[in-house]
């Protein structure tokens with residue numbers, strides 16, 4: 001990507017919307033959750049982080065999973 005820019009953030013979601021560890025989960029009732037893939041083996045992270053996430057030590061830009 002030119003300039004190495006991050007993909008655009010969804011302001012309602014924050015960093016997770018552009019993080020390679022995030023996984024978007026849509027419930028049967030149509031609500032959207034963001035699951036943090038780092039929570040599985042690192043207790044610093046919540047499995048379902050409260051949104052929007054404005055700062056996260058585990059953030060790494062990348063495709064959503």
Ligand code: SF4
Nearest residue numbers: 016019022036056058
């Ligand atoms: S590491 Fe941080 S930014 Fe990435 S999915 Fe987990 S909580 Fe979101």
